[in-house]
Amino acid sequence: MEDLYQQVTRFVTNNQLLEQLNARLNEFNPFKVxxxxxxxxxxxxxxxxxxxxxxxxxxxxxxxxxxxxxxxxxxxxxxxxxxxxxxxxxxxxxxxxxxxxxxxxxxxxxxxxxxxxxxxxxxxxxxxxxxxxxxxxxxxxxxxxxxxxxxxxxxxxxxxxxxxxxxxxxxxxxxxxxxxxxxxxxxxxxNNQVADFIRFYIQTLEALTMQDEKLVQLCREIYKHHKEAIEAIIEYGTISTSSLNQAFELLENELNCISHNEDSKFFLSDKERWFLPKELQLQIPSLSRKWKSPKALSYFFAAEEKRLLLILELGPISDIQKRSEILSNILENNKKQFFSRKSNSSSYTRIRSKSIEIDDWSDTEHVSGQMKILLEQKFQYAEVNEELKSLLINNNF
Known part of the structure; x- marks a missing residue:
C-alpha cells in the first residue's frame, strides 16, 4: 500500500503530461463558456x-x-x-x-x-x-x-x-x-474571424463526439505511464465505473468478443463500449488510421439519457476502393436484409443499429437485462454475426 501511495503522489506531483492535459481541457473556447x-x-x-x-x-x-x-x-x-x-x-x-x-x-x-x-x-x-x-x-x-x-x-x-x-x-x-x-x-x-469561430465549434464537436485525437492521445500517454496510480484513483476515489461498462462485463463471456480489456485500441468510456466478436477477427482487415477500433468493422454500445444503442459500423479504410467494395458487398448480398446504410461520412458508415429504453441507469441489473434483450431480440446479434461471417468469407476480405 505504501508503494501505491508513492505512485499516486508521484502522479499528481510535477506531472508534465497531467499539466498538458489540464491546459488542453482549459483552453479558451467561447462555446465552452x-x-x-x-x-x-x-x-x-x-x-x-x-x-x-x-x-x-x-x-x-x-x-x-x-x-x-x-x-x-x-x-x-x-x-x-x-x-x-x-x-x-x-x-x-x-x-x-x-x-x-x-x-x-x-x-x-x-x-x-x-x-x-x-x-x-x-x-x-x-x-x-x-x-x-x-x-x-x-x-x-x-x-x-x-x-x-x-x-x-x-x-x-x-x-x-x-x-x-x-x-x-x-x-x-x-x-x-x-x-x-x-x-x-x-x-x-x-474571413479569419469566421474561420476561427468555426474552428472553436469544431473543437466543441470533437469533445461532444469524442473525436479529439490530441486529447485522446494525451490521455493514453498518461494512462500508459501511470496505469497503477490511475486505477487506484478510480478504485478508491469513485463509487463505481459506469453502469454501461458494468452491464457489458456481465455479458462479455456470452458475447465471446474482444474489447478494451484485451486490446486497449478498442475505445472505452462511460458512454461508449467498442468490441468485436472473436469469430470475425480474422476476416476483418486491421486499420492503419486512428479510429475507436483497430479493425475496419466493429460494434459498439452507446449510452444516451434514456436509451441504449447497439451499432455496427464500417470504419476509415485508407484504400477507398477496397472500402467501397466491402461496403457494397455487405449491403447488396445480405440475404436476410440485416444491413443497410443508416448514416454515412467520409470516415465511417453505420450499417446496422438498434436501441432500447433504459428506465434507470443506476440499476446495473436492469441495464444488463435490457442489454441482453437488445442483443438477442432487437439486434439479433448471433444471427447478424453468422450472416456477416458468411459475407466476409465468400468475398475474401
Whole structure:
C-alpha cells in the first residue's frame, strides 16, 4: 500500500503530461463558456447560422449542400422526395430560408426554387416525445402542400436510427467531418474571424463526439505511464465505473468478443463500449488510421439519457476502393436484409443499429437485462454475426 501511495503522489506531483492535459481541457473556447455542448438549442442556433446561405459566414450554400448530400446517402423506408445527390451538388440553394423553432421544429429550411423543405430534429441528450416526429411531418406537409421534396432529418450525436420510417438519420460526427473538410479546403478564402469561430465549434464537436485525437492521445500517454496510480484513483476515489461498462462485463463471456480489456485500441468510456466478436477477427482487415477500433468493422454500445444503442459500423479504410467494395458487398448480398446504410461520412458508415429504453441507469441489473434483450431480440446479434461471417468469407476480405 505504501508503494501505491508513492505512485499516486508521484502522479499528481510535477506531472508534465497531467499539466498538458489540464491546459488542453482549459483552453479558451467561447462555446465552452456559453455551454453550447450541453444545450441543443445552442447547437441548433449554430447550425442555423451555418445552413443559411445569406449569413455572414461567406460560405454561401456550401455547408447546406454538403450536409444535404451526405444525408441523402442514407436509407429510409418512405421517401418524400425525388432528389438526387448530383442535383444538390450541381444546383444552387442560395434562396434557402432557415427558420428556428417554427412550430417547435428545431430547424426548418425552405427553398422555393427547388420546391424543397428540410426539417431537422436535433437531439443532443434530451429524449424524444411520443409522436413528435410524426407531428412535425404532418405540420410541414400542411404548411407546404405543393412542395415536391420534403427531407426530414433526425440528428443525434452518433447518428442513431430514427424512430420514424420517413426520417433520415444523421450525426454530429458527420457534421464534424463536413466542417473539417470545409476548413481544410476553403480556409484561404475565408474571413479569419469566421474561420476561427468555426474552428472553436469544431473543437466543441470533437469533445461532444469524442473525436479529439490530441486529447485522446494525451490521455493514453498518461494512462500508459501511470496505469497503477490511475486505477487506484478510480478504485478508491469513485463509487463505481459506469453502469454501461458494468452491464457489458456481465455479458462479455456470452458475447465471446474482444474489447478494451484485451486490446486497449478498442475505445472505452462511460458512454461508449467498442468490441468485436472473436469469430470475425480474422476476416476483418486491421486499420492503419486512428479510429475507436483497430479493425475496419466493429460494434459498439452507446449510452444516451434514456436509451441504449447497439451499432455496427464500417470504419476509415485508407484504400477507398477496397472500402467501397466491402461496403457494397455487405449491403447488396445480405440475404436476410440485416444491413443497410443508416448514416454515412467520409470516415465511417453505420450499417446496422438498434436501441432500447433504459428506465434507470443506476440499476446495473436492469441495464444488463435490457442489454441482453437488445442483443438477442432487437439486434439479433448471433444471427447478424453468422450472416456477416458468411459475407466476409465468400468475398475474401
Amino acid at each position: 456559453l455551454r453550447v455542448s450541453q444545450h441543443e438549442i445552442r447547437h441548433s442556433n449554430m447550425l442555423g447560422w451555418l445552413l443559411n446561405p445569406q449569413e455572414n459566414h461567406q460560405l454561401g450554400d456550401l455547408f447546406l449542400k454538403k450536409m444535404l448530400a451526405e444525408v441523402l446517402y442514407g436509407e429510409i423506408q418512405v421517401q418524400n422526395h425525388q432528389l438526387q445527390i448530383t442535383d444538390i451538388m450541381l444546383g444552387t440553394l442560395y434562396d434557402a430560408e432557415v427558420l428556428r423553432e417554427w412550430r417547435n421544429i428545431d430547424l426548418l429550411i425552405f427553398s422555393k426554387a427547388n420546391s424543397l423543405v428540410i426539417l431537422i430534429e436535433n437531439k443532443v441528450y434530451a429524449g424524444l416525445a411520443d409522436h413528435q416526429l410524426s407531428k412535425y411531418i404532418t405540420t410541414v406537409k400542411q404548411r407546404y402542400p405543393n412542395v415536391k421534396n420534403v427531407v426530414p432529418i433526425y440528428l443525434t450525436i452518433n447518428g442513431d436510427e430514427a424512430p420514424h420510417r420517413e426520417y433520415y438519420s444523421f450525426s454530429h460526427r458527420s457534421i464534424l467531418d463536413i466542417l473539417n473538410s470545409i476548413i481544410y479546403l476553403h480556409k484561404e478564402h475565408m
